[in-house]
Amino acid sequence: MKGLIFNIQRYSIHDGGGIRTLIFFKGCPLHCPWCCNPESQKSIVEESKIKERCIKCSKCSHNTDDCPSGAITVFGKYMSVDELVKEAEKDMLFYNTSGGGVTLSGGEVLSQAEFAAELLGKLKQLGINTAVETSGEGSTENLLKIAKYTDLILFDLKIMNMDKARDILGADIQLIKKNLRALIQNNYNVIPRIPLIPGYTMDEKNIRDITDFVLSLGINKIHILPFHQYGEKKYEYINKEYSMKNIKPPSEKEINDIKEKLELKGLKVNIGGL
Amino acid sequence: MNFELVLNSGLGEIINSVEKKQNLYKENNFYKASLIGLKAAQNHILRYYQLASEMAEKEIDKNRKNELLEIAEISKKVSSEKPDTFYEACQLLWYISIIAQYESNASSLSLGRFDQYMYKFYKNDIDKGIDKKILKEILECLWIKTNDVVLIRSASSAKYFAGFPTGYTIAIGGLTENGRCAVNELSYLCLESYHDIKLPQPNLAVRINELIPREFLNLTVETIRLGTGIPQLFNDEVIVPGFLNRGVTLEDARNYAVVGCVELSIPGKTYGLHDIALFNLLKIMEISLKAYKDKINISFDDIIIHIKEEIKKYTALVAEGSNIVDIGHREYAPVPFLSALIDNCIENGKDITDGGAKYNFSGVQGIGEANLSDSLYALKKIVFEEKRITFKRLIEALENNYEGEEERKLRVRLINKYDKYGNDCDQVDEISSDILRYFDKELETYNNPRGGKFIPGAYTVSAHIPLGEAVGATPDGRKAREQLADGGLSPMVGRDRLGPSAVLKSVSKLDNYLTTNGSLLNIKFNPKTLDGADGIKKFGDFLLAFTKLKIQHIQFNIISRDVLIEAQKHPELNKGLVVRVAGYSAFFVELNKEIQDDIIARTEHVL
Numbered sequence: 001m002k003g004l005i006f007n008i009q010r011y012s013i014h015d016g017g018g019i020r021t022l023i024f025f026k027g028c029p030l031h032c033p034w035c036c037n038p039e040s041q042k043s044i045v046e047e048s049k050i051k052e053r054c055i056k057c058s059k060c061s062h063n064t065d066d067c068p069s070g071a072i073t074v075f076g077k078y079m080s081v082d083e084l085v086k087e088a089e090k091d092m093l094f095y096n097t098s099g100g101g102v103t104l105s106g107g108e109v110l111s112q113a114e115f116a117a118e119l120l121g122k123l124k125q126l127g128i129n130t131a132v133e134t135s136g137e138g139s140t141e142n143l144l145k146i147a148k149y150t151d152l153i154l155f156d157l158k159i160m161n162m163d164k165a166r167d168i169l170g171a172d173i174q175l176i177k178k179n180l181r182a183l184i185q186n187n188y189n190v191i192p193r194i195p196l197i198p199g200y201t202m203d204e205k206n207i208r209d210i211t212d213f214v215l216s217l218g219i220n221k222i223h224i225l226p227f228h229q230y231g232e233k234k235y236e237y238i239n240k241e242y243s244m245k246n247i248k249p250p251s252e253k254e255i256n257d258i259k260e261k262l263e264l265k266g267l268k269v270n271i272g273g274l
Numbered sequence: 275m276n277f278e279l280v281l282n283s284g285l286g287e288i289i290n291s292v293e294k295k296q297n298l299y300k301e302n303n304f305y306k307a308s309l310i311g312l313k314a315a316q317n318h319i320l321r322y323y324q325l326a327s328e329m330a331e332k333e334i335d336k337n338r339k340n341e342l343l344e345i346a347e348i349s350k351k352v353s354s355e356k357p358d359t360f361y362e363a364c365q366l367l368w369y370i371s372i373i374a375q376y377e378s379n380a381s382s383l384s385l386g387r388f389d390q391y392m393y394k395f396y397k398n399d400i401d402k403g404i405d406k407k408i409l410k411e412i413l414e415c416l417w418i419k420t421n422d423v424v425l426i427r428s429a430s431s432a433k434y435f436a437g438f439p440t441g442y443t444i445a446i447g448g449l450t451e452n453g454r455c456a457v458n459e460l461s462y463l464c465l466e467s468y469h470d471i472k473l474p475q476p477n478l479a480v481r482i483n484e485l486i487p488r489e490f491l492n493l494t495v496e497t498i499r500l501g502t503g504i505p506q507l508f509n510d511e512v513i514v515p516g517f518l519n520r521g522v523t524l525e526d527a528r529n530y531a532v533v534g535c536v537e538l539s540i541p542g543k544t545y546g547l548h549d550i551a552l553f554n555l556l557k558i559m560e561i562s563l564k565a566y567k568d569k570i571n572i573s574f575d576d577i578i579i580h581i582k583e584e585i586k587k588y589t590a591l592v593a594e595g596s597n598i599v600d601i602g603h604r605e606y607a608p609v610p611f612l613s614a615l616i617d618n619c620i621e622n623g624k625d626i627t628d629g630g631a632k633y634n635f636s637g638v639q640g641i642g643e644a645n646l647s648d649s650l651y652a653l654k655k656i657v658f659e660e661k662r663i664t665f666k667r668l669i670e671a672l673e674n675n676y677e678g679e680e681e682r683k684l685r686v687r688l689i690n691k692y693d694k695y696g697n698d699c700d701q702v703d704e705i706s707s708d709i710l711r712y713f714d715k716e717l718e719t720y721n722n723p724r725g726g727k728f729i730p731g732a733y734t735v736s737a738h739i740p741l742g743e744a745v746g747a748t749p750d751g752r753k754a755r756e757q758l759a760d761g762g763l764s765p766m767v768g769r770d771r772l773g774p775s776a777v778l779k780s781v782s783k784l785d786n787y788l789t790t791n792g793s794l795l796n797i798k799f800n801p802k803t804l805d806g807a808d809g810i811k812k813f814g815d816f817l818l819a820f821t822k823l824k825i826q827h828i829q830f831n832i833i834s835r836d837v838l839i840e841a842q843k844h845p846e847l848n849k850g851l852v853v854r855v856a857g858y859s860a861f862f863v864e865l866n867k868e869i870q871d872d873i874i875a876r877t878e879h880v881l
Contacts, residue, residue, distance in 0.1 A: 011773035068687035091775045098815030
């Protein structure tokens, strides 16, 4: 079995504790307008041209191998569990000294659940700490299969209004809520995360809905991830329109206000991830 | 030099012991010369006694008058007696250091393991109830003094050692003689006091090992975070075994210190001649490739074999040339004052340049391994595996310095399409690991005239710029005369793309046990990475992984690219900006443009 992976990022220090290797799965059922990895959305190998790299040869070959600069490139590569484990093992020493490990991210890990479970199982066998970042959009059965081999699940809560979640993100919020509940009921280690996206997730009602839901499950901590513009260039690479072009990241004051609100309700808040 | 001996015996007692020897061996010129130097040192110190006394007499301000009287009194005392207090010990230490500078215009009279041999003076004072603040102030005065000395260099020497380094290097922490953790209260104070100083000297170095207390590691990281590139780190876990392999005793190996930038030495017992030669491995590759240009049916292995043959040939020449210079030092530039303070010279009746010291090495740096790996791997892929171009065509493109449309495309391909050293790719890393090791093993077969061996190192200081000027275009896409990779162990600028853990992994594949002359790895971090307590913890964790990977050395520039670019534009507004150059720090605005650009271009790890 192979998984479709679009990036492996080593020495990542804000995605689940310690020094970690991030494995990014390609393919996602959602289409959040602020997505910072737009190349992660489609479940196929995508061709792309990175203009900045192009050296303007007199005749373009339009071929990945022949392009000397790497401007003509593809996003996505099918990789086996063994190949990924080999990559993950490269930074074992760093995991050991820092309490780090491997984090699966996306795309949506749940969309390749069986592969993810196999990979996570193998990593656990080798004594590697595992984490998964998920939107929760996927079958409960698959989620629980993955959770079995995962030390920490970072679970996004974005838009709580059912209609907006469906129209803007393509998400089924009832399913997402059911999934988070299932994880808690089975005593898995979960931290919910709120992406702070101006115009989408930061309004008072949404934050209150998230807080109420989280508290009703007995969860006592939460991460908030302020919006950033790092993903902008990538929309160009895959020729996709970017609707968040001129949106400013939330100000420090806005972030702190939300943090305080959450803390008042008794939640332990972290900004930007572990 | 053996500061411990000077501080525990005093100049008077040392003079007595040399006089005794001289009476036994009247014809020995070394003893005569040493005595002249030692007595001159006494007189020199007494001149400060006189000057301070005279100044005190005329001084109206009462506080200053008392200070001057204290200076006079201490100077008089330490001109022959051993010091008792921390202040006296610092004063004598500095006199001796300056006098040794007079003798040899030495580029690096390093202070060895200051926190170890000074601890007893510090502890005595503390036990007597002296305020730690006063001791800290004395220490800070000494730190400022270490910036006073500017060595006179030739123009070419200034290019190889950019930014006026004087190398008041101090190794703190590390191991005791019996292998326990050597960190003490004074080790902490050395770092704490540097937070008030933030100058290029003293060039503090922390010796790290598996036993380092977390609190001391955190303080080390907080000091690194100041952004001056100080302290640099040295790894006991690989350096101590490395010295054992060179025939150094276990106790001496645990007592190693650092001279100048990153040169490893057993303090007070060694004449290391650390910088006798630089060996440009990339130039050897260039010569070897050109020699094979018209050969038909060559394989990649043939090329590697030929490079090794050339290394063998040129190593012999380097050893021969180095030994000629070594003998020249003995004949024309002995250092009898310094030698009197290095173990075994008095017993042997010989100057260090004549083989008087306990350990005698000659250090030669193998330079260019990153470019070597990148070049040979790209060559292997493009010519022998993908067969996109013939060997001859590639060499022609190099000779033309990639001029022309096809050549331009070729160069871009060589840069972008083949893995590079610094990205934890075994196939690439093993090439330089193999060749550097071959050079190391070849070099260590040679003897020097002082009864010691040649030992390899892997650091460039700033010589990667002039040494790059000597090499034509190379198959890693480097154009003729462009710089080589900085540091010695660092990846070529901008070629490491997978972050700092991958860089460390690549470096760890070199046989770092062999480079006992010292090696150097530069890493640049964006200051944000070290924000807050969590940033400090994760950086400390990173250093512990470095320790386990058995890499000898690492140092950091923690300054954002924008700050450096701004300083280059407005030097007048940034006179105080201190950055890491090689195994030392310097004022950024005092560096020439090439070195400034090099530092700006090094990959900045940002997360």
